[in-house]
Amino acid sequence: MVLGPGRECVRESLRDRSDNAARSGARARVDPITMWGLSARRSPGRTVVPSVRRPFTLPTTGTLEIRMLQRHLRLPAVVLGLTLAVLAGCEAPSTPAEQTSRAILVSIDALSESILRETLTPAEAPELFGVFDRGMCADYAMVGMPSVTPSSHATLWTGAFGDVTGATAGGQHRLPRSEHRVTETISGFDYAVLSADPLWVTAGLAGIPVAAHHVTQAPGVPGFPSVDGPRTSELEERRELARQALERADVNVLNGYNRTVVGHGLLRLSDLDPADAADWTDLDVLPADPAPRAYRWTNAAGAFDLLMHGAEGEEGYAAISVGLGPDLSRAVTARRAPLESEPLDGREPARHFSEPLELPVEGGRTYLHLRLFDLAPDGSELLIYHPSMHLMEGNRPDLEEAYDAAVGGWIGNSAFALYRSGGLGPTLMAGGDGTAESRYLETAELLLRQFMRGSEWLWTHFEPRLQMDYFPLSDAIDHELLGYLDPEYPGYDAGIAEQVREFRARVWRLVDRRLGHLIELAEASKAAVFVTGDHGMRSSWRFFRPNRALIDAGLLVLDEAGQIDLSRTRALAPNGYWISVNREAWVDGIVPPDEEASVIALAREAIEGVVDEDGRPVVTRTFTPSEEPELGIGGPAGGDLYWGTAPGYRTTGSLGGDAAVSDAPLWAGHGFPPDEPDMYTAFCAVGGPFEAGRIDGVRATVVAPTVADYTGIPTPRDATGRSVLEAMLGGS
Incomplete structure (x- = not known):
């Protein structure tokens, strides 16, 4: 029988896709317990995890339109493929952009739905509650063991647990064994440990635009280390393919966590060396009274000149200017300002920080931001905060430079260590009056602002099919505060717990704003947002x-x-x-x-x-x-x-x-057994075709395959989980 052009191309398309599926299945590791859900196998003392039925999927095309039509019509694969081909016309195939959907995948560190509902209200976290109440969510997502940040994120990016990815903990064994002692460790955040393709490599190999914003095990070529001896030719080939993917202009991967030049710091007068104010240029633009005072200090990022001076409309000393030399025209200025008291909505976060001062350092550039928390009018007291200073790493030098120029100094976390140590003042738990908490919140606002700037630039500038993103604030603050809310803690104090709860809610409001911003970006592009995390929390x-x-x-x-x-x-x-x-x-x-x-x-x-x-x-x-x-x-x-x-x-x-x-x-x-409910995290989808609903609990290994399925990216080759997209779209 002779087929017309349209039918012939359908037949070839079906044959090609069937062959591709067979080849893909032959090389992918399949979870030995279930294909994409969870086992109901019991072990002593374990919570029984319900099993989830594997969804029916078409072996033809991965487009969202076909998946949705299949959900409603339940047509056999061949009939559906022929029908759509006739309707669309094989002679004029649609472009990849028309066939697939864009998405943002964000990991909110330490996101737990149960803890959120127990400790916050919808008014305190409207975006997060909106995702859980109006999005399509799994009842929970279970990560691998141990339930820690580096290994769990490797699972999110690859679709496999640590026994496959090679990322097993924060500090883990170095490989190969034949070259290292059992006591030698390496950071699980390092891309050198990775033994599986993450989504950004998978997308790059398929020629699909992708972005990854401060993801773990990035931005370098995965190590694919051998267990014993030198790498095999197969491992070297895997590295070479990953290298080729990372060289592409439409693959944009950033990570600022690998190299911290200077940590968070505080400066007082005792930390500064006096200098001669007469060395400064352009002093005539400053108020003559009070007379400027000059100082110097150094840290690992460089040597700095500081000028204390007055400001228009202020009495006495009211501002500082800091530069890499005594040149006021090239300095940045921070003015004394009251602690932030206005709600975040309707204003710029971290509005009292200075503009960033760019500093050349070995390997690139870093940035200094300043917040003048205290300056006595007579100049007798001074308290300056600066956040950590990082060296941005990207998969290409041009990406690093462009990102730095757009963001003006990314920040890796808030000043929780300074808060914990009392550097920002006595904490509420130590009898403080709330000053330390207000100062801390401003450092967290700067973290929020810089993350949002980076996410928006990547999403709008490169227009990736998929953008992977991250936010650490929730994890950092819950390490510090969540335990005070636990009535089982022997030192529990109801009064302290209520104060801590209110402060923690203000921090989580920033986390909520971060998620809301990503949802806004996605909505403007008619994209979906997948929301997940890496573990829960326990006191x-x-x-x-x-x-x-x-x-x-x-x-x-x-x-x-x-x-x-x-x-x-x-x-x-x-x-x-x-x-x-x-x-x-x-x-x-x-x-x-x-x-x-x-x-x-x-x-x-x-x-x-x-x-x-x-x-x-x-x-x-x-x-x-x-x-x-x-x-x-x-x-x-x-x-x-x-x-x-x-x-x-x-x-x-x-x-x-x-x-x-x-x-x-x-x-x-965290780090406790992942099948214990307080270690569960979340997996939800909002926007696009996703409606409110629930599916049973899943393993975190389903995240990468599901997101790949939605965006038309091939399933990462090492994934052991399978897509649950059909279930999340309302299918069985």
Whole structure:
């Protein structure tokens, strides 16, 4: 039978797509437990995670129009493909932009729907509540183990857990084992650890415009490290393909977290060296009274000249100007201003900060922002805050330069460390009057403003099909504050809790504004926004030290200097998340393969035997990769034994301490077993075709495949999860 041009191209299209799907399926790792949902397998003490039925998907085209038509008509794939081809006409295929939809994928660090609903009101976080109440959401999203930022984000970008991605924790084993000791670690944020293609590489290889804004394991070429020995030719080929993708002009990946030039800082008069004001130029533009005073200071970013002077309409000293030399025309100025008290809506965030001062540093440029929190009219007291200063890294030098020019100095986080230490003044928890909190909020506003500027520039300037984005403020502040809201905390104070709750709500209002801005950007482009996170939060006030338990069991031996003696150590906890066997595969390893299982059993016995002062077990659950593969534990850069702890405990990998348990400062954190509900994060979609609704809980491995499916990007080749787009569009 002879087909006309339209039918012939449909037949070829179906054949090509079927072949491509077969090839894709042959090389992708498929989750052994379920295809895209969660297992209902039970283990002792575990919350049962409901299973979700795999959605029906067409083997023909990935366009949104076909998926939606299929949802309503339920036509067989071939009939639907032929029908649409006849309607559209194969002779005039639509462009990729017409076939696919744009989207923003944002990770709000530490986003938990249950914690949000328990601690905030819709008026305090209208955008977030709007997403959960009017968006299409999974009941929860479960990350891998441990539930920490670097490994969870690698999952979001690749569709696989740490045993596949190679990103397993904040501090993890270095590979290859044949070249490193078991005690040597590398940051899990480093792109050198990555053993899977993230979405930006996948999109680049497919020729699809993509942007990634301060994402983890970026912006360099993934390391694809070998487990033992040099990289294989296959691994080198993976690196070369990724390098080619990252060289493309329509792939724009930025990360400012890799290189911090200077941390957050405060300056007082005692931190400055007096200088001669007569050296400054253009003094005639300043009020003659009071007479300007000059100072100098240096930090890792450079040497600075500072001029204290008056300002029009102000009494006495009211401003400072700072430059790389005593030249007023090239300096930036910060004026004394009251602490911010106006609501954020309707005004510019961080409006009392100076303009950025650009500083040349090795490898690029960084920027100094200044907030003059206090300046006595007589010049006797001075308090200046400057945020951290970063060196921007991008996948191309031209991108770094253009981003810096557009944003004027990106900021990596708020001044939570200065707040915690009392540097901004006594905190509410220490009897403060709220000054420290108001100062902190201004530092958080600057973080918000610079992130929003960067996101908007990337989205509007490059018009990517998909933009991946991030925001850290929620995680930073909940580490500090969430524990004070926990009635189980032995030091709980209802009065303090209410003050902290109100302050925390003001910080989360900034998080909410960040999300609202991204939604506004998407709406203007008729795009969708996918909202997710990397873990939940839990308060704790006691330490569990697994290394002390291993020492007591004779599995870990310290030398005279108190350091690990690898010649006599069989197992150790390199971080607070797992125990590793000092196997012979590591440099200086001593445990032969036939003894590894027995060492793991002894380590399990050691930590399960730890009890508190009342004889109650501290370790409530233990896991091994062979027993719980669905948690993504183990892998070449992971551990051999993981655990869960009783309420109130967190784990430290410290070698110090005389006992395996002790009191600890109040803290809220994560890293606990991801199937425990307070570690759940979220996965929602708003805008575009998405309507209000719910699907069952999912693993975080579905995020990348789902977003890829929506935007027409191929599923990342290492993904173990499958798209849930059909379910989120209202299908079965």
